[in-house]
Amino acid sequence: MSGLKLPARLRTDGARAAWVQMSPALRAEAAQVLAAAGREVRLSAAELKDFDSSALSLLLSAARQCSEQGATLKLDGAPEKLRELARVYGVAELLWPPSHAAQA
Secondary structure, three states: OOOOEOOOEEOHHHHHHHHHHHHHHHHHHHHHHHHOOOOEEEEEOOOOOEEOHHHHHHHHHHHHHHHHOOOEEEEEOOOHHHHHHHHHHOOHHHHOOHHHHOOO
């Protein structure tokens, strides 16, 4: 259902602009998912190649926004480097809850 995806580059210098663009789309997607009796808002990270820790901040904000609306963020196609960065920062379980970790 979702066409939401992260850009190929997500670094500190562009993270704020990316969030300003993504936040309304994410909110609308969550409303659509919930209206269709769904629970997961899917966000593709498959194109993400060049990123830093600001990508984690954006993803945590996205997860929080979904949660506030009663939905769950499901991150698809995350690069292993992003998963490792999340582990280093201690936020991996917030982005990939244990129930989803085996599926992601």
